[in-house]
Amino acid sequence: MFENHKIIKFEIVTQERVVMKEMIYQVTVPTKEGEITIMPKHMPLVAILVPGVIEIKKENGEVEIASVSGGFIEVLRNKVVLLADTAERAMDIDEKRAEEARIRATDNLKNIRQFDAEEYASISGAIAKELARTKAVIKWKKIRKP
Amino acid sequence: MPSAKVIKTRIKSVNNTKKITKAMEMVAAAKMRRSVEAVLRTRTYANLSWTTVINLSKAVGAAGSLHPLLTKKEKVRKVAIILLTSNRGLCGGFNSAILKKTHDSVVKHEKNKDGEKIETEIIVVGKKGMGAYSRYGYKVIAEFPKVDIASEALEIRPIASMAVSGYLEGRFDKVMVAFTDFVSASSQAPRIKQLLPVDVVAEKDHYLGVVGRDTRVGLDQEYVKKKEEKYLKEKKDSYTFTFEPSPKEVLDDMVPRLIEIQLFQALLESNASEHSARMTAMHQASESAKDLADRLQLYYNKARQAAITNEIAEISAGANALK
Known part of the structure; x- marks a missing residue:
């Protein structure tokens, strides 16, 4: 085509x-x-x-x-x-800060006392986002320094 | 005539006011520049999401029923208007213009096709929007704070979700947004656009922002047309998209985002307009402060001269009396 x-x-x-x-x-x-x-x-x-x-x-x-x-x-x-x-x-993501943000997001989940579906969804969304960022940084580093 | 001293104090205070208005003018100018940039930056996303939704609804529409946010309600009885105003005053006729426009539009569309009265509810964004209640007596169902420098679409998410859930639950049959379109630094136009239901097959005027000659905001019709020609047609064959996982799911995800971006753009437009309205107002204020100070200076000169003449007259009268 x-x-x-x-x-x-x-x-x-x-x-x-x-x-x-x-x-x-x-x-x-x-x-x-x-x-x-x-x-x-x-x-x-x-x-x-x-x-x-x-x-x-x-x-x-x-x-x-x-x-x-x-x-x-x-x-x-x-x-x-x-x-x-x-x-x-x-290249714009700072590895240390990305990792910190990921840990913060994960901690948020632990701190939930009452189960609230909406809150849970927003926190797990944040975790997924931060995880993606950390993964991206790690992969980027691997490519640059083989 | 007031004494020279009184006039002098007056001049001083006028000059101080001038300094303030001048400073405000400059602040507004800087903010305006930033908000205009922000409007331009979101344009790509807005255009792209529009084209995708249009393509999607073509694909889905042929197969079956449309997304609920795309389908019109048969009877319109309740309308919600999202009114975007400023937080602070001193911006000329900015707020009163948008309030008046809203009022006019409500009066104009007072009755639906069957002659029934349409109920209007207002969702206010910005502190000055309460004028809709105090001046015109409309029912205000929610008030949202407005961020002056909006940087993230996240900030309007609660407003968007209120509009969407209200529409889906049948609390509103139509959602409009009243905002001030930034045409240029010297002219802003209050506009009212339909937000929900999303009108995919609308005529020219219905897309948010695309009104009149100025196509800088919202959906760029030319752009969409060109894009279809450029990317979706090969010679005479046009082809259709594949949607993963399914057209319906993609549409379900895409439509709320489209609404968000439209609202976000309306907010950015309003912000740019507000700042440029304030800039103009403050510029005028500085100008008239200057005029006033000049006029007062003349009075001061006259008063000073009169005082001197008076003094000389008194001295010479005193000298004469001693002779």
């Missing part, structure tokens, strides 16, 4: 800003149905994302890592757009 597309225009946007805008070869994202990798000539798709790590292979061969806390991915003809609730590039 689109023979001459060898590269994808890729964008990560959140409600507040555009996090990333690059030309890439492929991207791996965590969706509700499992992790998927999108390469050029992928069929048009809209999928729901879950908190996790995004792996991007850029035009110049470099690999970049980002964390996402949920949202959507939209695959168009030669463009992939990620509508994220929050997203961060791994």
Whole structure:
């Protein structure tokens, strides 16, 4: 259908800003149905994302890592757009602080005295988000220092 | 004529006021710049979520029933208006303009198609919004604090969820949002837009923000059209999306976000308008303070001269008397 597309225009946007805008070869994202990798000539798709790590292979061969806390991915003809609730590039995340935030989030869960479904959902959402951030940082470090 | 001293004090106080208004003008200008940037930054997300919802509803609509937030209610009896106002005054006609617009619109749509009276309830955002109650006597069902520099869409989530749950539970048959559209630094226009039900097949005017010539906010029609042509059509064949897990689930997730981003944009628009309205108001205040000070300076000069003349007259009269 689109023979001459060898590269994808890729964008990560959140409600507040555009996090990333690059030309890439492929991207791996965590969706509700499992992790998927999108390469050029992928069929048009809209999928729901879950908190996790995004792996991007850029035009110049470099690999970049980002964390996402949920949202959507939209695959168009030669463009992939990620509508994220929050997203961060791994290079912008501070490892120590991410880990601290994760521990804080986990502690919140322990401190719940009464069971409140809404609160529980928001806390477990926060934990998933922080976990994704820490994972992203760890993966990023591994790639940079093999 | 008051004495030179009195006028001098007056001049001083006017000049002090001028300094204050000047400072406020500058603060407002800086804040305005920031809020305008914020509006522009959210545009990408807003546009993209709109196009996705439009595409989605096409896909789902063909297969079966639409999302409840996309379906119109047959009879409109209760309308909720989310009224975005400022927290502080001294911003010219900003608040009264939006209040008046809201009032006019309520009066205009007083009756539904069957001639029944429509009940209107107001959800107020910002302290000055209580004027809707005190001046026009509307029923205010909730009051939310307004953040002056909104940075996260999280901040409007409670308002959005109130509107959504109210609509789903049937407390409102329609939800509107009244906000001030930032057209340019010198002109802002109060507008009322439909938030719920989400109108996917609307005519030009219905998308939030896209009104008149200014298409900088909300959904950019051109953008959507171009995008469809560019990415969804190959020569003459257009193709459709695959949705994972299912169109319905994606839609369920996407629609509340769309509502949030729309409200968020309306808030950002209002903020930008408020700051630019305040900037203009304060600029005018500084100008008139300057005029007043100039006029008072003239009076002061006259009074001073009169006093001197008086004194000379008295001295020479005294000297004459001694002769």
